[in-house]
Amino acid sequence: MTEIREWSRSDTARFFRVPTRGDDKYSRGVVALRTGSSAYPGAAVLGVEAAWRAGAGFVRHIGAQRVADAVLSRRPETVTGPHAGRSRPDAWVIGSGIDPQDRSFEETAALRQLLAGDVPVVVDAGALDLAPGASAPVVLTPHAGEFRRLQERLGLAAADDAPREQALAHVATEIGGVVLLKGATTLVADARGGLIAVSESTGWLATAGTGDVLAGVLGAVIAADPTRPLLEAAATAAWVHGRAARVASGAIDGAAGHPIVALDVASALPLVIGDLIA
Template sequence: MWSAADAARHIALPRESDDKYSRGVLGLITGSAQYPGAAVLGVEAAARTGVGMIRYLGAQRAQDLILQRRPEAVMVDGRVQAWLIGSGMDHAAREPDAERHITAALGQNVPLVLDGGALDVVHRVTTPTVITPHYRELGRLLDEPTESIAATPRDWAESAATQLGCTVLLKGHTTYVSDGTTTAAIAAAPAWLATAGAGDALGGILGALVATHSPAVLANPALLVGLAATASYVHGRAAALASDGGPLTILDLCSNVSRVVAELAAACTDAVATDTRPQC
């Protein structure tokens, strides 16, 4: 099981010499005219996880909503350290502009996070990639029965990672992350988290963590297991704080992400100070 101590090792602490580019730029190709809110939630969660800049490429309606919520987001293409693609898209009918942006993103040497309506893009990737399906989405992607995946999720996360050549974050009450060699389990979330938009926020958290570790991931794709497990831990812990035993909204969750990251950063700093975790 992935612990807070494990997660603390995967938080990129900003240095005095950092600027917005060295802290990581996350690009998002998410949302759609039909589901613009998914883009808003992904951007919100990413911003609160910690990156130097967010670039968004997507539907105009989503752009407008994002700028109302997060005016610091940039709405033009440019340099990024990672891409989050697919949240709030229909895999069977992606918009032409989205396809164009996705094709361009696949030509860049940066890590990828594929969610929702872009899981099928995994067959086209050439850089380190993590996908974030739930049981039904993984069943569709592998053409396998959903019931079988739900019955043995750990086995299927490992098998899918081997088949697809990527890291798989299989969402559920217990989430499993595997690259086919290493597997982590995370059970930090309350049952109240089973609500619309939860996956969009998880994608934003994961995208931010990958962007802040981009050079290391390119050098060692195995790091994606720890980063994805940490994203799931942060997501679940933020949900628990937002819930406090009752219902929550995903914006409530997002508002607690910074607090969770601060907890982990403090734990990492304390460990470094006592030389018990110098790799933080």
């Protein structure tokens, strides 16, 4: 079994910096999201909000007009439209708020094209079924149920008594990328045998929409420096996401904390990142 590395605050802090006077919106990272649907426009709102709050310099959203309207009502600085335009994203986020059974042929083709490119792609929820065979650098972000379905799609036995770490390593190897398995302790594995555990979290994070926030954070972290290892970028996003949930819920220094919603987590991101670079 590969040794598991516990991801720390100091590990996370290395991924963030104070912008210099020479920076512009493009040098701080361009994130493009193809997320949300007419049924679930909120997923797009949450991912876009998180990408901005996690420090992206430019955020573009591609989706239906109803989804774009929802995004712009919350974050009017976002650029929306049917395609990425002339800007070249540093990272893509796809799948959040999309039901695979309701995807159109055109949407599926567009997602497959992104997965066949060379820009890193965060693959969430409704695009996980398209990840096998992807040639783009990918980070998959399944929860436990999605992970089991992914195992089935890959033809891997999902033994109930198998350690999560072992099952995750097998899936990452088959995918040829990074897989982030969400949970009370989040595990991240890559195809080269790397394995990281992220324990910075709180039970209050177990609420609808927080996975969409995590996908947006991960997009921003990757876009800020796409040359960094995706395994470590994924662990960094998970740590910041978990810490933001603790800050938002008040679950700090032994306090029990209180209920939160997903936007609370996104809103706490600047405080967490500011503390990391102080």
